[in-house]
Each structure stands twice: as structure tokens, then as C-alpha cells.
Amino acid sequence: MRIALLGGTGDLGEGLALRWAFHTNHDVVIGSRDPDDAHAAADEYADIVTERGRDVKITGFENGMAAARADVVVLAVPPYHVADTVESVADGLASDDVVVTPAAGMQRDEAGFHAHPPTAGSVTALVADAAPEGVPVVGAFHSLSAGRLADLDADLGIDALLVGDDGRAKDVVAGLIADVDGLRALDAGGLANAAEVESLTPLLINLSRENDDLADLGVSFR
Amino acid sequence: MRIALLGGTGDLGEGLALRWAFHTNHDVVIGSRDPDDAHAAADEYADIVTERGRDVKITGFENGMAAARADVVVLAVPPYHVADTVESVADGLASDDVVVTPAAGMQRDEAGFHAHPPTAGSVTALVADAAPEGVPVVGAFHSLSAGRLADLDADLGIDALLVGDDGRAKDVVAGLIADVDGLRALDAGGLANAAEVESLTPLLINLSRENDDLADLGVSFR
Numbered sequence: 001m002r003i004a005l006l007g008g009t010g011d012l013g014e015g016l017a018l019r020w021a022f023h024t025n026h027d028v029v030i031g032s033r034d035p036d037d038a039h040a041a042a043d044e045y046a047d048i049v050t051e052r053g054r055d056v057k058i059t060g061f062e063n064g065m066a067a068a069r070a071d072v073v074v075l076a077v078p079p080y081h082v083a084d085t086v087e088s089v090a091d092g093l094a095s096d097d098v099v100v101t102p103a104a105g106m107q108r109d110e111a112g113f114h115a116h117p118p119t120a121g122s123v124t125a126l127v128a129d130a131a132p133e134g135v136p137v138v139g140a141f142h143s144l145s146a147g148r149l150a151d152l153d154a155d156l157g158i159d160a161l162l163v164g165d166d167g168r169a170k171d172v173v174a175g176l177i178a179d180v181d182g183l184r185a186l187d188a189g190g191l192a193n194a195a196e197v198e199s200l201t202p203l204l205i206n207l208s209r210e211n212d213d214l215a216d217l218g219v220s221f222r
Numbered sequence: 223m224r225i226a227l228l229g230g231t232g233d234l235g236e237g238l239a240l241r242w243a244f245h246t247n248h249d250v251v252i253g254s255r256d257p258d259d260a261h262a263a264a265d266e267y268a269d270i271v272t273e274r275g276r277d278v279k280i281t282g283f284e285n286g287m288a289a290a291r292a293d294v295v296v297l298a299v300p301p302y303h304v305a306d307t308v309e310s311v312a313d314g315l316a317s318d319d320v321v322v323t324p325a326a327g328m329q330r331d332e333a334g335f336h337a338h339p340p341t342a343g344s345v346t347a348l349v350a351d352a353a354p355e356g357v358p359v360v361g362a363f364h365s366l367s368a369g370r371l372a373d374l375d376a377d378l379g380i381d382a383l384l385v386g387d388d389g390r391a392k393d394v395v396a397g398l399i400a401d402v403d404g405l406r407a408l409d410a411g412g413l414a415n416a417a418e419v420e421s422l423t424p425l426l427i428n429l430s431r432e433n434d435d436l437a438d439l440g441v442s443f444r
Contacts, residue, residue, distance in 0.1 A: 111411055111415050112415045114415070115418055186433060187433060190333040193428050196425040206415050210410060218443070220443075222442055
């Protein structure tokens, strides 16, 4: 499987890239608006994984080229960029590809972070509206800490939730989750259930802010 | 400590009553609109715990009398009854009492359950508005399964989140949580953060609906 991480130079992109490169044999492709940034990040991530004795190659491309080459396209960009990003790479997406969105809309006040979904109801629904007809969209990775993923010494032992209306696409993403040691994929239902999953992101930030011993927090349903 | 469970004849009231009666020496008081129902439930719960070799006494009263006798008053009633319930017992509440609200506003559609907070922003905020001036309100227990609590053979190993603006009140509730084997209290911040905590309730229901092996689900942040 070839996985493109658009916005892959950011924290979540780095974390997912390192984990897939380290734990699996999938091809990892870093996408960025600037291809030089993508190359540099790809080389940096490959070095980190290679130093641990894994012989991996991570490539970097401009977002559109990265998406066109991939079977699974992860929109690891801020929530206010997801719609633009998926539209900018639409020509490279086909119905047998899978688009994955990990972003959550949030607002911040003195008390903490708060769910602030777009008018579509959730970022996942926004991406589904923006994606080309027939290209399946899955919401996933909202409860994963970028820092914990990027620390390859860190045990995970946590869950990654999935929402979406396309069963095949969810199976593909569930497989990519289960391929990472310590991650369990959990189906949270259809796209209409995305807002409750996306609300985990501000909740996890608030819990980390309020509890000094809970940095890089994840969640396990049990 | 004396804990009143208003609406204590319901599922969550039963679960919390059994756990506090079984694991702690706190006085458990069951409240109901009908005092006969409260007596009957109190006797039933006491029998369950007594059969396990614990010598406990659980009492039952009409909601207002139960609240007046208690240090901590848990509103174990449906979300559309919380404001009425807290107003109906207001005379028995003082500033050294603590009101606890576990309810979450939800709507249901074909896909699942969805967060549907009241216009106050959260049920916890609604209760804080309805409570007498100076009586502290804590939101808690939104992610606990009533069935799992009521099964005293069931291991917990899960978290219970707290929100509220009164530090002393949160400490009291955190203590009552930690008194139950297998429950950990986690501070999720101020009352303004309640909506994200209350969103866990529909999320947990959706996960149980979508995953046959995940009944009576709880959550652990790690």
C-alpha cells in the first residue's frame, strides 16, 4: 500500500510517517505545498527510521503529486486547510483511493479547547463534501498524539477510531492502524458520527493541560 | 460522607449506589420522586451488597429529603429533568454541599447518538445555572457504564472525568471516585470544558453499537 501524508512536514504527518515506516512495509510518501520541504522531511524521517536498523525509503513530493501516487491520502493539514487541500489534489484521486482526515475544528478560550465543527457538522463531513464524487472519505487519528507517535520508543497501547460511510475504505484504514504495534482500530460508525469522534481532540488537550503527568495522551476504550 | 443519588432508582443510580456501598463506608441515600420507590430500591441494593458479606445500610427518601440529608447530591436523572430536579431540592442545598451532574444531552438518528447540549452549552452549565447561588456544581460520571458499575464482579480499570469551577467540590468528587476500586478521577478543567466531556456519552454508545465485543464500555486515558 502507498500512503501519502499531505502536510506531512507537520507534527502529525511526522508521527504517522515514522510509525508506518518503522512498523510496516507500506510505501510512505510525504506531501507538502513546497516539494523541497517534502524532500527534506522525507529524508529526515527516513534517517530516523534507518538509524533503528530498518532499511526504508521515504519519498517527498508536492501535495498533488504525492496524492496521485498513493492508494491512501491522509490530510495531515490544519482544519481550515482540509477543504482547499483535497480540492487541490482532486485530479489525482480515484474511487479506489481512500482519503483520510484526522483534523478537528476547535476554538480556544481561557478554560481550554472546545469542539467547533464547521457548518457541515464535522471536518470529516466537510472533507466528504469537498472530495470528488465517488472517492471515499474516512475520519481517523483524532485521538493520537503526534509527539507520542514520533517517539518510536514510546509504547502506544491506545485506540484509533474510524468513521465513514464506505466499508471497504474503513477496512483499508483499519488495516493500516492495526499494522502499527500498539494501535487498535475501532469503528465508531458512519460519517454522521464524526463530530463525537472529533470532540476527543479538544478533550485530550484539556486533560493534558489539567494533569501534569498526562502529556502525549491517548485513549483506550475498554 | 453522605451521598444522595436523586433518581437513584434508575440504572446509573443503581450502579453508583452499589459501588459506593460495596467499596466504601460512605452513607448512600437513594432519592426518588416517590418515597416508596426509593425505599424499595434502597432495600434491593442493600441486599445485593449484603449478600457479598458487606454489612451496609442504604436508605431511601423522596428526592428533596434525600438531598437535604446529603453532603453530595448526584442528579442521576435524565437530562431533560436535571434543571427541574435541582430546583425542586434547592431548599436542602447549602454552599458546603456539592451537586454532581452525570447527564449528557443527546439526539439519536439512524447512524447513532449525537451530542445535543442544551442552550447553556452543556448539561453541567444548565445545572450550574439552576442550582442555588453559591452551591458548587461538578460534572462527572459521563463515561461510566451503569451496567458495568452494577456488576460488582466486573473489573473497572477506567477513568471518570470531572469538570467544574470549584476546586474544593472537585476534590470531594475526585475522592469519591478514587474510593471505588478501579476508578481513577481525572480533572478535565473548568465548567466551560463540560461539553467535550459530555460528548463521551454518545461516543461510547456508538462504539458499543458498532462493536459487538464492546458492551458496557468505559474509557482510559493513557
